Amino acid sequence: MMKYLFMRQLNKQRLCCLSLVFLLLIYLPFASIYQNYTAAHAYDLLNSEEKFLYDVMQTLTEPLVNDPVQLDALKGTTWSARIGAYKISDPLAVVSQSSASKSWDTSFALTALVPLLVSLLAGRIFCGWICPATLLYELNTNFALFLNKLGVPIHRWDFDRRLKYAVLILGTLVTMLSGLMILPAIYPPAIVGREIYYVIALDGFSISTIFFVLTLMADTFVAKRGFCRYLCPGGALYSLLGRYRLLRIQRKVSICNDCQRCDSICEFGLHPMSDQFGQECNNCTACIATCPANSLQFHWTPVDQPYQGPGHQGRQYIAANTELIATDARRSCSG
Amino acid sequence: MLLVPLRAAHAVSQKITRRYLRPPGSLKEVDFLTACIRCGQCGEVCPNRCIKYFGFDEGVSMKDTPYIVPRVKACILCMKCGDICPTGAIQPVQRLAEHIIANVDMGKARVDENLCLSFQGKTCGVCYRACPLPDIAIRVGMLEQPHVLDQCVGCGLCERSCIQLPQAIKVIPAHTRLG
Numbered sequence: 001m002m003k004y005l006f007m008r009q010l011n012k013q014r015l016c017c018l019s020l021v022f023l024l025l026i027y028l029p030f031a032s033i034y035q036n037y038t039a040a041h042a043y044d045l046l047n048s049e050e051k052f053l054y055d056v057m058q059t060l061t062e063p064l065v066n067d068p069v070q071l072d073a074l075k076g077t078t079w080s081a082r083i084g085a086y087k088i089s090d091p092l093a094v095v096s097q098s099s100a101s102k103s104w105d106t107s108f109a110l111t112a113l114v115p116l117l118v119s120l121l122a123g124r125i126f127c128g129w130i131c132p133a134t135l136l137y138e139l140n141t142n143f144a145l146f147l148n149k150l151g152v153p154i155h156r157w158d159f160d161r162r163l164k165y166a167v168l169i170l171g172t173l174v175t176m177l178s179g180l181m182i183l184p185a186i187y188p189p190a191i192v193g194r195e196i197y198y199v200i201a202l203d204g205f206s207i208s209t210i211f212f213v214l215t216l217m218a219d220t221f222v223a224k225r226g227f228c229r230y231l232c233p234g235g236a237l238y239s240l241l242g243r244y245r246l247l248r249i250q251r252k253v254s255i256c257n258d259c260q261r262c263d264s265i266c267e268f269g270l271h272p273m274s275d276q277f278g279q280e281c282n283n284c285t286a287c288i289a290t291c292p293a294n295s296l297q298f299h300w301t302p303v304d305q306p307y308q309g310p311g312h313q314g315r316q317y318i319a320a321n322t323e324l325i326a327t328d329a330r331r332s333c334s335g
Numbered sequence: 336m337l338l339v340p341l342r343a344a345h346a347v348s349q350k351i352t353r354r355y356l357r358p359p360g361s362l363k364e365v366d367f368l369t370a371c372i373r374c375g376q377c378g379e380v381c382p383n384r385c386i387k388y389f390g391f392d393e394g395v396s397m398k399d400t401p402y403i404v405p406r407v408k409a410c411i412l413c414m415k416c417g418d419i420c421p422t423g424a425i426q427p428v429q430r431l432a433e434h435i436i437a438n439v440d441m442g443k444a445r446v447d448e449n450l451c452l453s454f455q456g457k458t459c460g461v462c463y464r465a466c467p468l469p470d471i472a473i474r475v476g477m478l479e480q481p482h483v484l485d486q487c488v489g490c491g492l493c494e495r496s497c498i499q500l501p502q503a504i505k506v507i508p509a510h511t512r513l514g
Contacts, residue, residue: 032379039382072380072415080374080421087421093372097422101369108422180396184373194375194399198388202378206399207391 004294011289014128018135021078025132025193029200030057031071038068077193078130079184080111087111090126090190091119091241092234096183099176116241123242127228127235128282132196133188136216137225141267144220157223158269159230161280168236187234188212188227225267229280239279244302249288251275256295256311262287272296275305353393355402356491356508358386359410359439360417360426364510370424373399377416377425385410403441405491405506410441412467412490432468435488442489442508444473446481450503453480462493462504 034057037046046054065071075082080089089111098104118125127134148154171183184190191208198206215227228235251272262272265286270276272287288296295311358377361367378386378401385408389397403410412435417427428438444462452459453475460479466472472487481493481504491506 028379032384035382036384069382072419075379075419076374076376080372080376082376082419082421087419089372089374089421093374093421097370097372101366105370105422111421179369181369181371181373182395185395185398190373194373194388197375197379201384202387206388208399 004297007285007288007297008294009289010285014284015135017129018132018138021130022132022135024074025077025196026200027060028075028077029197031061032075032197032201034058034061035068035071077190077197078126078132079187079190079193088114090187090234091116092183092187092237093190095172095237096175096181099172100179100181102176119238119241119245121245122247122283123245123279124235124238124282125242126238127232128284131189132192133212134228134282136192137188137219137228138267140216140219141224144224147220154221155223159223159226161229163230164232164236165240167231168233171233183233186211188215188232189234224269228282229268235282243279245279246300246302247283248299248301248304249277249281249283249285249296250299250301250305251308251311252295252297253308254295254312255293257293258311259292261290261292262296265290273311275307277304354505354508354511355404356410356441356489356506357510358401358403358416358425359412359414359435359441359488359490360428361441362424362426367424368396368400370422371400372422372424374421375399375401376419376421377401380415380419382413382415383408383411386416403491405494406502409491409495411492412439412488432471436468436471436486439488439490440509441491442506442511443487444483444489444491444493444504444506446483447503447505450499450501451481452499452503453478454503459498461496461498465492465496467492 030053034054037043037050037054043051043054061068061071073082073084078090080087080093082088089108091112094109094112097108115126144154167186171186174180175182185208191212195205195209195212198204215231219226223230249272256273258273260273263270263274266272267284267286268280268282270278270281288298293311357364357367358381362370375388378384378388385403386401387404387407388399388401391398401416412430414428414430414435417425420427426438428434446454446462448454456478458479460475460481462481463469463473463475463479467490468486468488471484473481473483473493475481483504489506489509493504494502494506497504
């Protein structure tokens with residue numbers, strides 16, 4: 001039972017994780033401005049708003065570092081960052097850089113090693129747990145529901161998921177042929193990280209914001225999480241890397257009660273109740289959190305289960321729910 | 336393949352017209368554009384906040400790449416951007432005069448003697464005082480008349496400090512150099 005309780009909390013922890021990453025992306029440009037002020041020893045020359053920023057940042061960072069220069073330890077965005085002495089980059093950055101320059105830079109490729117290994121282990125975990133665009137897209141999903149309640153017509157069209165692999169391959173080919181670095185310009189997490197920095201520390205939004213807002217609108221009115229599902233080149237790369245991942249959510253058919261909550265909550269339009277996860281699942285654990293029978297759990301296994309048929313508690317959900325969890329608790333305690 | 340001539344034409348027009356500097360230690364312009372992953376860390380780590388980023392106006396190839404306009408804010412050669420660059424588009428260079436002279440080539444300053452006050456008989460010498468490599472990159476003669484030497488790395492602090500308008504000393508970026 002403890003294990004279930006822990007897994008059911010994972011979705012909340014994931015939202016905390018996403019929010020933390022987003023807050024860090026907002027904090028870092030302010031830290032950069034603060035470091036600029038301290039490097040210039042310019043406190044007396046600042047105007048009142050700048051002084052306010054200085055004071056806030058000083059209060060925030062003083063317990064952590066002796067000298068503001070030490071704030072250099074954490075820099076960057078989710079696209080590429082420096083944490084202490086380690087540099088960490090998105091695997092898509094390595095793909096686009098090596099295809100644009102048509103050469104292989106090992107020291108740069110090694111910065112993507114940790115994300116690569118984590119993706120091999122857990123698939124699209126970056127998409128679900130770290131990507132700053134995911135937070136906005138998920139909030140946007142709720143916003144679309146709200147609009148729908150108000151009577152605004154929204155669509156939930158389905159397209160072919162393989163479209164995003166075409167985007168990845170086409171993007172890489174165009175990069176290779178022309179030398180233009182186009183993948184960072186259409187990859188939402190890179191855009192969000194950069195734009196937050198531009199808005200806070202530099203002149204303001206660039207044209208990428210318009211592109212990102214268009215993807216948000218497409219998600220609202222055309223297809224739920226459409227960009228992540230059908231177009232995102234990074235999502236395509238992570239999906240490919242996670243094809244034979246070891247950490248998977250699986251359904252325990254003996255206690256599944258066919259309620260279909262998991263199918264309806266899945267942001268990526270997968271069908272946990274029909275054992276269809278595939279390489280697309282981003283381990284967001286929303287299905288685990290919503291399952292009333294605790295039948296969905298993480299397992300260490302390289303393949304998904306084939307369709308196991310309807311749950312054995314079928315159509316007894318409303319009457320048997322409380323008893324079911326109780327039986328299940330007894331079973332897991334004794335086992 | 337359609338994009339290749341477009342890009343070539345674009346590169347040529349950029350080369351002739353735009354006057355901007357890349358951060359210190361950057362690769363040659365063509366290599367730089369394909370090596371930079373547009374992560375924006377160089378600007379974030381710059382203590383002088385002189386590194387800005389191109390928008391869409393300069394074309395797709397330049398979007399989100401870093402640049403410095405010395406008249407607005409010049410580079411202080413702290414070499415932090417090379418340290419943080421993950422791809423080596425900005426090469427790491429040790430912050431020592433001999434390393435900087437050997438490896439940094441942002442451009443080279445040029446004095447317009449028709450504009451320079453010292454050449455008009457009014458002793459100025461501000462550019463010499465602003466230079467981080469005095470007597471290596473720039474030396475002064477009679478009436479503080481500045482003479483740029485071959486070892487100038489093009490940080491632009493002289494252009495930033497020049498009291499003439501338009502500036503009598505300007506940095507000619509490395510990527511606009513022929514050959």
